[in-house]
Amino acid sequence: METLKLYLKGIELALQGVPMTVGVSLVAVLVGVMLGLVIALMRMSKHRVLSVPAMIYIEVVRGTPMLVQALVLAYGLPQLLRTVGIKFTWPYLLIPAVIVCGLNSAAYVAEIIRSGLQAVDKGQMEAARSLGMPHGMAMRLIIIPQAFKIVLPAFGNEFVTLIKETCVLSYVGVREILRRGALWNAATFNTFQAYIGVAIVYMMLTIPLSKLIGLLEKKMSTENTTSKKRRKSASERSLSGSLPLSVPEADAEGAVQTV
């Protein structure tokens, strides 16, 4: 009975870190999506002044562990600034933590978006441009909406990944899930109960989220079929509209009478 209580205590303490973990992940994924879109567009630009910095950014971020990035920004940067005579400390270590997660996520999201943009058929851009749209407008109205739909599930996966990755923030003192467990372990040496509680809480977040993303993915792939609602509204429109009904049979027989 006593041991079970210890396990429950471990889970309970880890649960207290959930708002912090989810909050940081959410902010990070939002920053990641916005900044990632900019970086992806830069990366795909014809101009090297834009594409090269974006490429370097992606390589640096993806080529170094997030823990190292967090340590550099949270502790390294203030120390560096002090050596050049600027007194600087982070008022809250949460700030560099969120920044690191956001910047990190942006690099991954940028690559997701790039793959999404490249997955949109080339003819879409040509059609938009042939109608007189400038490149930026065609991107905004035609390409990006389609690309977002393609990569939405990947964004979901990125969010799940981020939830797990934010555990490295416990090393810079952010009191998220892992930190809660670690603190309890340090105080009581209930090591197994502490860390298994942490693991269970992570699973409580990631498994439902993954399932949700799976459902979303499924829904989007079936959206390609006609919904009844849409059909209905289409027929209502032509009935109530001022236009005379054209003959639907014309389609089947390949004869269009009025041009």
Next chain:
Amino acid sequence: MIEVKGLKKSFNGLEVLKGITETINDGEVVCVIGPSGSGKSTFLRCLNMLEEHTAGEVIIDGEVLSELNVNQVRKEMGMVFQSFNLFPHMTVLKNITVAPIKVGGLSEKEAEKKALELLERVGLSEKAEAYPRELSGGQQQRVAIARALAMNPRYMLFDEPTSALDPEMVGEVLEVMKGLAHSGMTLIVVTHEMGFASEVADRVMFMDGGYIVEQGTPDEIFANPKEERTRSFLSKVL
């Protein structure tokens, strides 16, 4: 008027257009025929700069086509693609109105009115709220034509508009195009539909190997081709 002077185009060192000089007058219906790889689609795509030519110039209504005026020129020049290229995330109505609203500066109301007129013209009034994926190939292509017409272009470019269609749907698209031809619009049509070319074209161009090998009225080209290459091509397709 479209004037093309010494137009050349290379892809990675491979020359696809080897110097084309040509004038297309207003109101003319020109059909471009020829074997695949002859450069006819590239020629067409150079006219609205979807392909950037490597040498020569394209002059539209006296203005040399360049990066600077390309968006302006494209408003005057509708294009219909082999693979339709409708915007899948928009309804048929939105497909047609997006450019007039965003590029042409029309109000939503004006654009929709115009779009519904055009849909009626191509016989698809009842499909305004449908999404492209709910339409047959022939219907999609007719919407694509309406979309291009919505910008009130003076010229229409057709890049093998029926090549991706099931045979039973070719007719409906050609009917719409015939209607356009008879309305006095300038059309340049790259096509394999010899029947359409001989019936509708004012002028037929035969392209091969990056050159315009021979051109003339449909009668001249189809009944009395002078060049051996034209004869050999026609004997294969007719």
